[in-house]
Amino acid sequence: MKDTSESKDQQLTVALRIRPLSDAEQEEGASIVAHRVDDQMVVLMDPMEDPDDILRANRSREKTYMFDVAFDFTATQEEVYRATTKGLIEGLISGYNATVFAYGPTGCGKTYTMLGTDKEPGIYVQTLNDLFRAIEETSDDMQYSVSMSYLEIYNEMIRDLLNPSSGFLDLREDSKGEIQVAGITEVSTINAREIMELLMKGNKQHRREPTGANQTPPLAKTPRLQVIAAAAEPL
Ligand SMILES: Nc1ncnc2c1ncn2[C@@H]1O[C@H](COP(=O)(O)OP(=O)(O)OP(=O)(O)O)[C@@H](O)[C@H]1O
Secondary structure, three states, X not given: OOOOHHHHHOOOXXXXXXXXXXXXXXXXOOOOOEEEOOOOEEEEOOOOOOOOOHHXXXXXXXXXXXXXXXXXXXXXXXXXXXHHOHHHHHHHHOOOOOOOEEOOOXXXXXXXXXXXXXXXXXXHHHHHHHXXXXXXXXXXXXXXXXXXXXXXXXXXXXXXXXXXXXXXXOEEEOOOOOEEXXXXXXXXXXXXXXXXXXXXXXXXXXXXXXXXXXXXXXXXOOOEEEEEEEEEEEO
């Protein structure tokens, strides 16, 4: 969700991030075909386009897409966090639910955006820092319980990344009509560092494509959706 007051009512925000070419892609002479036109518009160039081919002149398959927010490879982790997630913290500590997830083919930058590196921390770290700061600031009036679970959906199968030995888990509706992942591990946590340790542990468990995909990200792979749920509920 965007960090602007008028977007508070908006239920869903879709952001697109274009990652830089990897060294291997540059060595192969690859070029970027996705171009951010402004903060919402992205143009996908036709990779087969040949300006000298007069038979195909004016038949470009160039396509334009609109998003709530679009980032190119110059966007910093901080900018992405601010525009997509920071605005959710206030609702979260008031008892509202929020979900942030990254979606895309293998090697497109989901882990980089969500987890990041020590020098360039991603959305998880920045969210946890702000969340625990907000909890601290309101701790005179409120008490919170924070818990987390970490799961992976791969080929429509759900696995618990904090307890992968539990096998595939089912989705069930509880007595309140809410959809739950039956048997998922839920860890009560007390600070951002502990959550990060659990995230690192869970991340090691997620499936990688057998092709060593991170060196040469293929464009069409079975999408894997990684979901993290962290709840801070007024007691
Ligand atoms: N915005 C970015 N800036 C710099 N490097 C990036 C960016 N996005 C991705 N990368 C790099 O591209 C590579 C692939 O990214 P990443 O591992 O995040 O992909 P992924 O979508 O999580 O892949 P998988 O689904 O296989 O886990 C990594 O080496 C990562 O550091």
